[in-house]
Amino acid sequence: MTRIVRRLLYALALPALLASLWWLGSRGSQSIYAPPLSTILSVTDDVWTTDRLTRDVLPSLLRLTGGYTLAALAGIGLGVLIGTYRAVRALTEPVLEFFRAVPPPVLIPVIMLFAGIGDTMKVTVIAAGCVWPILLNTVEGVRAVDGVLAETARSYGITGVSRLRRLVLPAAAPQIFAGLRQALSIGIILMVISEMSAASNGLGFTVVQFQRSFAIPEMWSGILLLGTIGFLLSVVFQAVERRALAWYHGLRASKGSG
């Protein structure tokens, strides 16, 4: 129990300190661009009403979920294919490196040409940006399946779908999760950016609207909300990862001690 309390204290100490510094430093600030934190917090309740949450925050999160899910399916699926077959890898590797090097936001104008400015465009942008870390990590994970383990599976006639489900995917899971984690932060960034350039709702859209109408405290409160959402998503992600990769963390801990 005391350990949990102590960990909680450690985790909260720095955020609390930073918030206090901000609070104190901004107290009595006359700058309209950097209002006091107290002002920002006082508008938060009025700005982020249930109505606004369903009108702006929910669509953003749905777009993120859609794009991220598509990217995960495509990334893992293609990654397994590319990682398994040497010929496919040799064929696709240079192209993949090129696509990975293209900064995803630059795709927005291009995708807009094809997909318009609706949800399809935003989901496509998020998926197009998220897919690369998932894909490349899956390829690496699949390639790195232990030779002895693969031979064991083969000697027991474990092939095809069974091999994929019980050998390849679990073995590559730590790498796949590393890719999913990178993709999550990219996804949040792209969610906001895609809503900034052409949209009629969404978190990114709202923040830009506030900024353009000089509702500065409201703009700041939007940024704080975005940060909080990102933080919560990462907490959820970590919880899922801990559960799914419990064996991996245990294995590593046992190697460290043995």
Place this chain on the structure above:
Amino acid sequence: MLDVRGLRKIYGGHGREVEALRDLTFTLDPGELVCLVGPSGCGKTTLLKCVAGLLAPTSGEVLLDGSPVTGPRPGMAVVFQEYSRSLFPWMRVRDNVELPLRQKKSLGRQRRHALVEDALEAVGLTASAGAYPWQLSGGMQQRVAIARALAYEPEVLLMDEPFAAVDAQTRAGLEDLVRKLWQERGMTILFVTHDIDEAVYLGQRVLTLSASPTVVQDELKITLPHERDQLESRADARFAELRTHVYAQIRAAGTRPAPTA
């Protein structure tokens, strides 16, 4: 039961060819426990993989019950040396043992579970069925690998230096386990090792391999009593004779000038 005829394996590639196995011929009768012993680097693992159907020989053939082995067969199970890498770390012990059985479509769920329980009991790991492999000691992990092979009900069990990576006491226990399981279940076992004492202690016959490119250098019938005991058998004067004989053969094999192909 198991016929190895004129087995030859040349690793090729990039203009450099390495002849690992030159010409190996031997036979295992049903229910026999035969040890293969040879100097390190003599291609023991290559031989075992060819027998298991994991590696295609350059020439020659392996016959199981008279039909050629061209790939992994349900009648054979392999226990590898690297136990920690041959068990699935994301599965509990029970699931590791059960996994190969899922490939045998004819087995019902109940039969599968019965086989798993039986195999775990045979190696003394019933209590660890719910643990992950990496929570167990090296010796216990190798027992899991043995249980997995047992549950598969192979006619021939192939063991590739299975105890090379465990400490001496654990090893003695595992050797006795192999003898016990062999006597109880009447499997045919091909046991590959680099340890002469282990080969003599375990086997009914010991085949000594030459240095690479490998041929069968010598064949020796082990004339020890059927019931073996780590202390008594190893103290037996005949044990010393037999191990000296094998040792001499290996030394002769090691210094044998490699004949040109």
